[in-house]
Amino acid sequence: MSPTDSDVLSCLSKTRRKLHQHPEEGWTEFETTWFVAEELRKLGFPIKTGIANIDPLHALGRSEEKVKKAIERAVAHGVPAKFIEEAGEFTGVVAEVETGRPGPVTALRFDMDCVCVAETNSPDHIPVKEGFASQNPGLMHACGHDAHTSVGLSVARWVKDHLAELSGTIRLIFQPAEEGVRGAQAMTAGGTVEGVDYLIGAHIGGFAKLGEILILQGGILATTKLDIKFEGIPSHAAADPEKGRSALLAACSAATMIAGIPRHSEGDSRISIGVLHAGEGRNVTPAHAYMQIETRGITDHVNDFLTERVQKIVAGVAEASEVKSSVTICGTSMTLPPSPELQAAALQVAQSIPGIRAAYDSRVSASEDCTVFMNRVVETGGEAVFFMYGANHHGHHRPDFDIQDEAMLNGYRMFTRMVARLNGKN
Structure with missing residues (x-):
């Protein structure tokens, strides 16, 4: 029996709180990589970790000193040294789920890293009040990537539960080093999005408020x-x-x-x-x-x-x-590549979610590493789309950044409905 929305919401909340306590900056996400890898293995999915997905010559802005310190911290927190060694001291996870039936290759991308911001200790801040604030000084999930990873793992569980209803291949990409737009180029050079017909990326918050989903048509710088x-x-x-x-x-x-x-x-x-x-x-x-x-x-x-x-x-x-x-x-x-047909399909899917206000949008004046994946997919004949799923917050990259659990549920609904539309069994 498929989990109810209440079950999914509980799982999203639990996972996000765990990840929020252990933020890791780009190229040092060893604890997060281990956690994601173990969750995907429990589902029976074949995975590739670290160097298997990376061309190290394109791993921009990677500090060996920070990587070494992060490995020491990760091992002290229970991550097996053998796992880190097998990953070549790189982070990130890719799972490829074959349905055994012909159909498109659809890739879903979720980022994992944090921001170098010290989290507020205000008693009114929900992570402080409820006991899941950052335990790593000077580091914080102040951009919502903990939510992205949580959504990605819940989507993976949905794929497992609905595998008999799907066709083609689902590729789940858990990307390191999005902040500073450093990780996607290395993964793209490593072949992570080769052969992809559809790529879907997303971000929580931004201009989108709780209950809104915005399909981006531009604005990404x-x-x-x-x-x-x-x-x-x-x-x-x-x-x-x-x-x-x-x-x-x-x-x-x-x-x-x-x-x-x-x-x-x-x-x-x-x-x-x-x-x-x-x-x-x-x-x-x-x-x-x-x-x-x-x-x-x-x-x-x-x-x-x-x-x-x-x-x-x-x-x-x-x-x-x-x-x-x-x-x-x-x-x-890069900027967003054009994929009008997939954008139109995403808008229709968003409009089908009860209680959601959906629209096109091009106001985002930030940058997004996912565009590197998207441009490669479009260059090779595929389509790509990026959406924002709303949350009420004080602003990204701030010490008091926070989101609502319900926001993650809306992201989960969007991803799973997109997969059902693109890879539904004929």
Whole structure:
């Protein structure tokens, strides 16, 4: 007998609370990967973990130091060292469910990583009040990926329960490192979405309120994440100032000029200078500076315009300041590819869910790593769609971010009804 909505809601809530307590940032989700892998194995699904899904040459923004510390934490919390070793010290899980009947390959994507935000300790914050707040200092599921993973596991259970009613293949993708748009490129290069006819991705919250489902037709911005380094020459700030070359001043000049790059007439464009660290001491000419910045554009062309200007500014400032510079791309994603037929089908499915207000939307001015998967699927002749399932919240990436359990149930309903429509047995 299929579980009732009440059963599903209880399972979603329980899973999300467990995951919320153990947030892990991109490329370090070893506890989450182990948990997901074990749940999928209980269902009897064949799975591939870590390196089996990843081309490591495309694993952008991965810190070996953070990975090592995360492995130590995961092992201390009960994750078998052998599991981590077999995964090649990479994270992420893919399950492929064959029905044994001809039909399309439909991929469903769920991300797993957290945000580097310290969760509030306010007694009014539900995770604090009910005892499931983050146990990892400085890390928090402040974007709802714990909910995404919970929905994905409940969808997997639905697929198991309804396997006799389905055709084709269902591919469940639990992606690492969505934040900073770092993981999808590595998985795409690793072949994760090859052969996919339909790909469905989603995000909780955003502009969508509880009881709403928005089918995105645009608004997702292409983005590039860049790490910039300047290397100068140290000297005594008083005795030999002329012998030094200041990396700090070079970085400050670059920051001012990057912020002043003209925005683009073709549509939305964004530049954010999020981090600038420099210097060794007050009486030493600063020899090192480090910046983290990002560009975003309504089209790949607009984003490329901004990125190219950044690179030219860095090179020019370095030459003028007589310092060395480097620019490393640590993440990249694209805009939404067109799939009008699948978008129309998704809108119809959303409208069929009782109590849901469904609509097309293109207001999202953020970026989404799923677009890398989506563009690859469309390039190879498939279709892809992305939707938002609503929740009432205080804003993403905030210490007081929270969602309602009912929101996850609506995401579950949308995914399962899409699978039933696309892979229903003929």
